[in-house]
Amino acid sequence: MREESIQGKTAFITGASSGIGKAVAEQFAMHKANVVITGRRIERLEAFAKELEQKYKVKALPIQLDVTNSVEVQQVIEKLPMQVDFLINNAGLALSTDKIQDGSIKNWEMMIDTNVKGLLYVTRAILPSMVKRNQGYIINIGSIAGHETYVGGNIYSATKHAVIAISNSLRQDLLGTMIRVSTISPGAVETEFSHVRFNDKEKAKQLYKGFQPLVADDIADTVLYCATRPAHVNVAEMIVFPQAQASARDIYREGQEVVSPFGKK
Ligand SMILES: NC(=O)c1ccc[n+]([C@@H]2O[C@H](COP(=O)([O-])OP(=O)(O)OC[C@H]3O[C@@H](n4cnc5c(N)ncnc54)[C@H](OP(=O)(O)O)[C@@H]3O)[C@@H](O)[C@H]2O)c1
Numbered sequence: 001m002r003e004e005s006i007q008g009k010t011a012f013i014t015g016a017s018s019g020i021g022k023a024v025a026e027q028f029a030m031h032k033a034n035v036v037i038t039g040r041r042i043e044r045l046e047a048f049a050k051e052l053e054q055k056y057k058v059k060a061l062p063i064q065l066d067v068t069n070s071v072e073v074q075q076v077i078e079k080l081p082m083q084v085d086f087l088i089n090n091a092g093l094a095l096s097t098d099k100i101q102d103g104s105i106k107n108w109e110m111m112i113d114t115n116v117k118g119l120l121y122v123t124r125a126i127l128p129s130m131v132k133r134n135q136g137y138i139i140n141i142g143s144i145a146g147h148e149t150y151v152g153g154n155i156y157s158a159t160k161h162a163v164i165a166i167s168n169s170l171r172q173d174l175l176g177t178m179i180r181v182s183t184i185s186p187g188a189v190e191t192e193f194s195h196v197r198f199n200d201k202e203k204a205k206q207l208y209k210g211f212q213p214l215v216a217d218d219i220a221d222t223v224l225y226c227a228t229r230p231a232h233v234n235v236a237e238m239i240v241f242p243q244a245q246a247s248a249r250d251i252y253r254e255g256q257e258v259v260s261p262f263g264k265k
Helices: 019-030 042-056 070-078 105-133 154-173 193-198 201-207 216-227
Strands: 010-013 034-039 060-064 086-089 137-141 180-186 237-240
Touching (some): 019 034, 019 042, 019 216, 034 042, 042 060, 070 105, 105 154, 137 154, 180 216, 216 237
Parallel strands (some): 010 086, 034 060, 137 180, 180 237
């Protein structure tokens, strides 16, 4: 099958200061795409942009952008000096594993504002120019938590269910155009995600003990795979687990007994 080249095209990536977004930016740059790398931590993005430009001889534009601020999103995108060919909606976070009865409304709002509203603000700002040119590709980073729930996953899971619903709706609303929309739904990936969730480095480290989690590059590979399919192919969704994971709740850790939820035989 012929792969489409992304060379010379531009990818706009949210949350490119760490983890999956950073790995996606690197893989796009490696394949000679220009990248707009955004996030709140501008110092990281500036250093990363320099590194990408030196290593891969592409344009890398670092922009400070908090996706929860709809006005800022609109202004940043209006001022962009180039057209966006690929939008990678990756910025996102989970905060705590509190049960709903103990939950922090502030945390809930932050997750909803970032994972759902932020994704919508950026999409709303970029999509009209894609529609006008009748070309473009939106890749949303969902999660296995967008298909399943688990104890303490509640609001994060709700936001990722919303990401999948938005992606599916986008494909419907864009019928008749050449624009494609994919969702990548990862299982456990070792990034800064769990530090942010628990605000505790040691606890985050423990989570990945006893099995080999995915790394950010594994997910970047899948994003690149989608982006390089021929124009008539739209990968709707990919669910990607580490080999040791079977569902949001089932991760096999070395030495552990595999027990049915209904108890031992
Ligand atoms: N790691 C996993 O196991 C896993 C599994 C399934 C899905 N995911 C999803 O993958 C995506 C990336 O997460 P990751 O694992 O790479 O975690 P990460 O290393 O913590 O990266 C999260 C990125 O999101 C950015 N971000 C957070 N809030 C933002 C805001 N308000 N505005 C702009 N950027 C913001 C962060 O940048 P700044 O802090 O600089 O703003 C950072 O670059 C998320 O959507 C997450 O839900 C992760």
